Amino acid sequence: MKKQKTKKPLSIEQKITKRTVISFAIFLTFAFLAYLCWTKLYNSEKEEPGITANAKAPLRKALNLNEKIFSQAYSQQRLVKNYSKDKAAKKVRVNGSLGLESEFDGKKWKLQVIKKPGDTLFVSLDELKRLPKTEAVFEFRCIEGWSQISMWGGVRFSDFVKHYHLEGLAQRNYIGLVTPDQKYYVGIDMASALHPQTILCYEMNEMELPLNQGYPLRLIIPVKYGIKHLKRIGSLIFSNERPRDYWAQKGYDYYAGL
Numbered sequence: 383m384k385k386q387k388t389k390k391p392l393s394i395e396q397k398i399t400k401r402t403v404i405s406f407a408i409f410l411t412f413a414f415l416a417y418l419c420w421t422k423l424y425n426s427e428k429e430e431p432g433i434t435a436n437a438k439a440p441l442r443k444a445l446n447l448n449e450k451i452f453s454q455a456y457s458q459q460r461l462v463k464n465y466s467k468d469k470a471a472k473k474v475r476v477n478g479s480l481g482l483e484s485e486f487d488g489k490k491w492k493l494q495v496i497k498k499p500g501d502t503l504f505v506s507l508d509e510l511k512r513l514p515k516t517e518a519v520f521e522f523r524c525i526e527g528w529s530q531i532s533m534w535g536g537v538r539f540s541d542f543v544k545h546y547h548l549e550g551l552a553q554r555n556y557i558g559l560v561t562p563d564q565k566y567y568v569g570i571d572m573a574s575a576l577h578p579q580t581i582l583c584y585e586m587n588e589m590e591l592p593l594n595q596g597y598p599l600r601l602i603i604p605v606k607y608g609i610k611h612l613k614r615i616g617s618l619i620f621s622n623e624r625p626r627d628y629w630a631q632k633g634y635d636y637y638a639g640l
C-alpha cells in the first residue's frame with residue numbers, strides 16, 4: 383500500500399507564529415528601504431557654501447526639488463491678479479531698510495549693468511523714463527505675514543532687455559541685483575525676471591518713489607514675495623550660477639515664489 387503524504391494542518395499557535403514571521407519580514411524590508419532613502423538624501427550633494435549654508439542638506443534638497451518643479455511648471459502666461467487703481471493703498475507700508483542707510487546721492491545715480499568684467503552699461507533715470515511705462519496694481523506679500531494692494535510703475539524688465547540688446551545675456555539662468563552699498567542683494571531666476579509683470583520701478587502711486595521705498599529705482603516682481611523686491615538698485619548682473627541672495631543665505635527658500 384502506498385504511503386499517503388498528507389499535510390498535517392497547522393495548529394492555531396503555528397499559524398500565528400507564521401504570520402508574525404511574515405509581518406516581521408515585511409517590516410524589516412520597509413525599514414531597510416526607508417534607511418536607504420534617508421542615507422541617499424542625507425549624503426546627496428551639498429549646497430554651495432555660503433549661499434544656503436544654514437539649511438540642513440535634506441531639507442534644502444527638498445526645497446530645490448520644489449524650485450525645479452515650480453520653474454518647470456512656470457509659464458509666462460500665468461499672470462498675478464491685477465487690481466484696479468482705486469484698490470491700491472494710499473499709505474503704502476514701508477518694510478526693510480538694508481542697503482538704504484548709507485549715504486547716497488540720487489542725482490548722481492545711474493543703473494550699472496555689468497555685462498562682463500570691465501564692460502559696464504550705465505543707464506540714467508531719465509533714460510529709463512523714456513522707455514514705455516508699465517504699471518502694476520497687485521497684492522504685495524511679505525513673508526512676515528502681511529500683504530497690501532499697491533500700485534507701481536516703471537519699465538518692464540523684458541522691455542529693458544530688448545531696448546539695450548541684452549538678449550544674449552538674458553539666456554543665462556539668473557540675474558543678480560545689489561544695492562549701491564552692497565548691503566542687500568538678491569538673485570532671481572531668469573523666467574521670473576522676464577515675466578511680463580516684472581518691472582524696474584521708479585514710481586509708486588503715480589509719483590516718484592520715496593527714498594525709503596527705493597528711489598531712484600527698485601525691483602517690482604509680483605510673482606515673488608517681498609524679500610525679492612530689492613529697493614535702490616545699484617548694479618545688475620546676468621549669471622549662470624545663482625547670484626548671492628541675502629535671505630537665502632539666512633536659510634529662506636531661494637526661489638521665494640508665490
Ligand SMILES: Nc1nc2c(c(=O)[nH]1)N[C@H]1C(S)=C(S)[C@@H](COP(=O)(O)O)O[C@H]1N2
Nearest residue numbers: 475476477478479480481524608611612613
Ligand atoms: N534694499 C532693500 N530692499 C528691500 C528690503 C530691504 O531691507 N532692503 N526689504 C525687502 C522686504 S522684506 C520687503 S517686504 C519689501 C518691502 O517694500 P516696501 O518697503 O516698499 O513695502 O522690500 C524688500 N526690499
Ligand SMILES: [Mo]
Nearest residue numbers: 524525608609
Ligand atoms: Mo518682506
